[in-house]
Amino acid sequence: MADLFDTNTPATPSPGPGSGPRPLADRLRPQTLAEVIGQEQVLGPDAPLGIMLASGSLSSLVLWGPPGVGKTTIARLLAAETDLHFEQISAIFTGVPDLRRVFDAARLRRQQGRGTLLFVDEIHRFNKAQQDGFLPHMEDGTILLVGATTENPSFELNAALLSRAQVLILTRLTDDDLERLIQRAEGDLGRPLPLDAAARVQLVNMADGDGRALLNLIEQVAAWRVTDPLGPDALTRRLMKRAAKYDKSGDEHYNLISALHKSVRGSDPDAALYWLARMLTGGEDPRYLARRILRMAIEDIGLADPQAQHVCQQAWETYERLGSPEGELALGQAVTYLALAPKSNAGYVAFKAAMQAAKQTGSEPPPRHILNAPTRLMKEQGFGSGYAYDHDAEDAFSGQDYFPETMKRGIYYLPVDRGFERELKKRLDFFAGLRAKRKGTTN
Structure with a gap:
């Protein structure tokens, strides 16, 4: 998979004098779906959107994926390629009166012969009753709904809405994707970034799979006046590393604790330590982890090693005495012990x-x-x-x-x-x- 933006796409002309500079992310926004590189599992000729567009049967969609992977861009380009009016709202700032106005305008537009693609950002923020409000307008063709969410639709959207919309999963951009995006930005800027090869890798790591975040970082780097390419240490001093995306109450929380548990069950101490570290660096409460680690000892090691439960209890008590970060080492040792212990459920x-x-x-x-x-x-x-x-x-x-x-x-x-x-x-x-x-x- 390549990057979100085609590296061969000509840059959009800069605005005229007096109009103010446009952000790099806006300047590099694809103008057609053909210019979007990446997300082939969604956009390819044999993928859901490719098939829908080829057959002229575009249906309502829910785009599920992390930030900065092109959900808004794809929705906007779908409207352009199907000649639908593009209407964008955010569930965070939109109430019932606003929705009524949107539906009324879409109904009038339909009477005049043009359909409406309604893009709802953060659609999971609407409660169940508000989600039900979309259903009649989807069914009678007043709107074609495209919702965007970073949360698992199975948990956040009601069954009636999901039955009327196809869920498409967008994935975080790979390191190769982001490197190509750097090249695309350098083409727009007309010069290479003042970074050596190691610093370019560091810049990609800082973006953490988010194309929009990478372009924002690139704008900062491009504004520096330096004579020699900077290395990774100099880059790190000048830029704050983005915090890893981790929602302690959302999907990421459950995905990572599941990864930790399954790594322990699979007797892989290295993977188990990695996922433990991911959760700790993301800000997870170590007491929650201590509780879950003790549960792993009971569920997956059991009486095959009765000592495992005591090791976990002692690690928990050690954390309570030492706190962070010293006490976290005890949790790491407990995870290592569990991963290498004989298993029995x-x-x-x-x-x-x-x-x-x-x-x-x-x-x-x-x-x-x-x-x-x-x-x-x-x-x-x-x-x-x-x-x-x-x-x-x-x-x-x-x-x-x-x-x-x-x-x-x-x-x-x-x-x-x-x-x-x-x-x-x-x-x-x-x-x-x-x-x-x-x-x-x-x-």
């Missing part, structure tokens, strides 16, 4: 199965022989009758049934042949054999 699976059985069997009472009988009436009813005290039995095991009398014995815990659970499996098999032997003797 047998305890997790067993507990879920037992919970499911408990819900299905309702209020079945324990068998009478294991119920206490503190009163004469309860003794007369057979409570506690026949109970065998396991410590008095051979091997301290009576083999009695402790499930409800009307319930078939359940088997939930199936230990794996890894780590300490090997020993537990031996014990389980030993007791199962004794139980079968005692049952046979009883029968």
Whole structure:
């Protein structure tokens, strides 16, 4: 995939005297969809938009992707190439009265023979009722809706709206994309940026996949009066590195904690440490991470290494004593330990199965022989009758049934042949054999 803007596209002429300078990002904005480079998974001839445009069947869309990857540009160019009036609103600043005016104007425009492409930026900011307000105008053709969002539409948009719009995923720009965008900007500026090769790489890293952010950084660099190309250290001193995009309550939060958890489960300590560091540098609360790391020990290591839970608890306590950044090292060590520990989810699976059985069997009472009988009436009813005290039995095991009398014995815990659970499996098999032997003797 290449960059968002075609490096072969001629620069738009600069404005005339007195009109003021145009931002670089505006000057480099593509004028047709053919000039957009990148997002081939959306724009290519065999991709959704390419097929829609070729067949003349453009439908309502939701463009989902990070900032600075061309959502607004693509929407504007779709309107131009389909001869639709382009109307842009932002969900942040638009209320119900504003929407009514937009719909009324689109209806009048339609009566006059021209359709409207309504581009709604940050569409996820509209509540469910406001989202429902678009539906009749989409269905009767008053508007063709193109929404843009950085949040997962599955969670933020209601089902009725999603059923009437196709979701297209736009991806962050790659390093090669951004380098080509630098070349495009240099063509517009008429000179190369005063950076050496390493500094160009650093500039790309600072943009973090955001084309618009890169162009803003380029404008700053281009304004410097320097005689020799700058290196990465000099560039870093002159420019503040952009904070990594990380929403502690949004998709990125859940994506990264999932990546951390799956890296631990996959026994990859390097990947696990990387995702832990990504979350910490993004500003995640280390206490949240400590809690989730402890959960990983219980869910994915379990009794294959009982020590894993203690390591995580100690790391959490260490963080509480030391705070940041010193205490974060303890969390890193806990993550490393978990990634390299033997894995078993047998305890997790067993507990879920037992919970499911408990819900299905309702209020079945324990068998009478294991119920206490503190009163004469309860003794007369057979409570506690026949109970065998396991410590008095051979091997301290009576083999009695402790499930409800009307319930078939359940088997939930199936230990794996890894780590300490090997020993537990031996014990389980030993007791199962004794139980079968005692049952046979009883029968």
